[in-house]
């Protein structure tokens with residue numbers, strides 16, 4: 001069994017949400033489990049070539065997907081899937097560290113299947129990640145997006161992220177030309193820590 005979040009009332013192992021897209025399509029949002037391996041491989045098989053660059057890993061590798069499924073650790077990487085009729089149609093992750101100076105941060109990534117874009121699914125996924133981040137007592141979510149990816153910047157902005165910084169030349173495009181990266185942040189909780197005994 002995977003460890004639950006810090007919030008004792010919130011259990012990732014049983015977390016699931018039934019919801020609808022703008023067009024009424026019913027979908028289920030829930031954390032990935034090991035049995036999702038084959039469905040996730042099928043989902044990533046459909047990634048358009050122009051999008052492969054925006055993914056950090058080589059998702060065409062069955063070995064990689066098997067590794068993810070076998071070594072699921074929600075405390076490090078929490079993958080949330082959107083499922084329609086048993087098929088995965090979007091995958092979003094929160095990466096975090098449970099100790100050190102960044103314990104309160106989550107880094108997010110989202111990938112929506114090309115057939116389900118522009119119907120509000122990306123927005124729903126970002127909202128779901130924000131709700132889960134709140135329940136996990138994270139304070140900020142961070143997304144790093146190439147400044148050329150206007151659809152992602154729009155989607156994150158609409159879901160409450162703000163442009164915190166632009167880092168020039170941080171990434172490379174497909175022709176190896178430098179790309180500016182926008183660092184977008186959403187404050188999911190105030191930075192104040194009630195449990196800390198401030199001694200002013």
Ligand SMILES: CC(C)(COP(=O)(O)OP(=O)(O)OC[C@H]1O[C@@H](n2cnc3c(N)ncnc32)[C@H](O)[C@@H]1OP(=O)(O)O)[C@@H](O)C(=O)NCCC(=O)NCCS
Pocket residue numbers: 051054108109110111112113116117118119120121122123124143144145149150151152153154155156158
């Ligand atoms: C970016 C991405 C997640 C958006 O998902 P989506 O489901 O298409 O987005 P939504 O339908 O929820 O749209 C959210 C908002 O973003 C904007 N948007 C979405 N796609 C857009 C596009 N192609 N052009 C302009 N704006 C767009 C819309 O304004 C929309 O607001 P609305 O509700 O007022 O229409 C999706 O395109 C994707 O998976 N891209 C590849 C991976 C990627 O770039 N991930 C982001 C970096 S982590």
